Amino acid sequence: MALQSLDIKNRSATTTPTPQARSTVEVAKLIDVSTCIGCKACQAACMEWNDIRDEVGSCSGVYDNPTNLTENSWTVMRFSEIEEQGKLEWLIRKDGCMHCADPGCLKACPSPGAIVQYANGIVDFHEENCIGCGYCITGCPFDVPRISKKDNKAYKCTLCSDRVAVNQGPACVKACPTGALQFGSKEDMKDYAQERIADLKERGFDKAGLYDPPGVGGTHVMYVLHHADRPQLYSGLPQDPQISPLVAIWKGATKPLAALALGLVALGSLFHYVIKGPNEVSKETEAEVEKEDAA
C-alpha cells in the first residue's frame, strides 16, 4: 500500500525516482472561454477552499482584480478587449497553473520533493520542502508560481489535489455557474471540448479549437478557444509554450556532466591517496622550516 493518497510520477531534484507499479486515471480541467462570463466565482471559491485571502486591491480601470497572479490568488480572470475590423471582442481567460505533463517548474526545482507530479497529472508544490529559490518561476513557461512574502515559499494552484484525492472536483470548477469550467478524466474533457468546438464552428468561429500545447507535453488544464490559431489574443497565452532552454541545458546536459566531474575528482583523490599516500613531512624538513621562520 502506498503511503500517500495519490501515486507519484515525478519528483523534483530526484535523479532516480522510484518507479510506480500503479497507473491511475489522468484528470483534467477544461476552461471553455466562450461560455465564461468573468464573474470570478472561481477566484472566490479558490481563496475560500485554500484558506488564503488576498489583500483588497484597487480598481485599475478594467475588470482585472487582482491584476496578476499572487501567492494568495492562484487563479485570476484576465480580460482583454480586442478590436478588429471594427468589431470589439471581450475575451476573458481564467489564468492559473496549467499542470503540464512536462512541468518546467519541476525540472528547474533544485530541492528534492518540493515539486511532485502525481500519476493523475496534477503538479503540486510541497512548501515544507521548498527552499524559496524561485527557480520554478524561471522554469514555468506560463509565469505561474509566486513566492510568498510571509514564508518565502512558492505557491500556485494545486488543482485542489486535496479534493481530487477524495474524488471531488476542484473548488473553482464546482462553483462555476455557467459551466465554463469542467472537470473529469482527460479523455472525457477532450471529448467534451470537441462538442464545444463543433458548436463554436457552427456559430462562425471556424478557427475554434482546443489548447493543449504539445511543447510542454500537453496540459491538465486545457482551454477551448474561439481563436485557437491566435492564443496570444487571450491576454498573452503563449502560442507554443516551451520550457526555457536555460533550464533544459542546466538541468539536462550539465547536471550529469557536473556529477560525473565531481565523481571523477573524488575518485582521482582516492587513487592519489592510494598511490602516493599522505604527504609526509620529515623531521629534518620541519626543523629546517622552523629555523627559517625563526630567522
Added chain:
Amino acid sequence: MQVDRRQFFKICASGLGGSSIAMMGFSPTVALAEVRNFKLAHASETRNTCPYCSVSCGVLIYSMGDRAKNAHSSIIHIEGDPDHPVNRGTLCPKGAALLDFVHSPNRLKYPEVREAGSSEWKRISWDEAFSRVAKLMKADRDANFIAKNADGVPVNRWLSTGFLAASASSNESGYITHKLVRSLGIIAFDNQARV
C-alpha cells in the same frame, strides 16, 4: 573548534565525496509527498439556502465539531449543494465567498434603532424591536387606513406603509407573509423571492 590542516582536508574530502554521491543519484528518495488533508473530513454538514438573491441557491455549510455536547461548532467552509435543483452545486462569486459574510465583523447580529435626529445606532432587544414595530405600524394604520373610498365603496386600503420581505423563503413562509400583509390592507408589498 580547533582544526589543523590535516583535519581540514579530511572534512573537505568527506563533504565533497558525500555530495558527489548524492549528486549521482545515490540519495534515498523523499519518503512522503502527501496532499493537504481533506479539510472537511468529519465536519458537520448542514443544508441551507444562500441568503443573497432571489435565485436562492442551495448551500452546504461545514462546521468543525460533531455537535457533541462539549464541542462548539464554528463554520469553516461553505460550498454549493449538488443535490439542490436550482444551482446543482454551483455558486456565484458572492455565494462562493459566503464564509467571510458569515464571519464578517460588520455583520448585523441583533436589532438596532436609529432614532429620528440621531446619528447613532442603538442596540435594542428583540422584544423591544417587535413591540416598537407593532406600535408604529398600528399608529400609522389607525391614522391612514382607508375603509371606504369617496363613493362609499369598501376598499380597506393602507397606502402609507409598504412591506419588503426577505429572499430565500419557502412557499409556506411566503404564504404566511402574504396573508399577514394583505389582511392588514397593505398594497405596496414585495419580496426579493417574488412570492
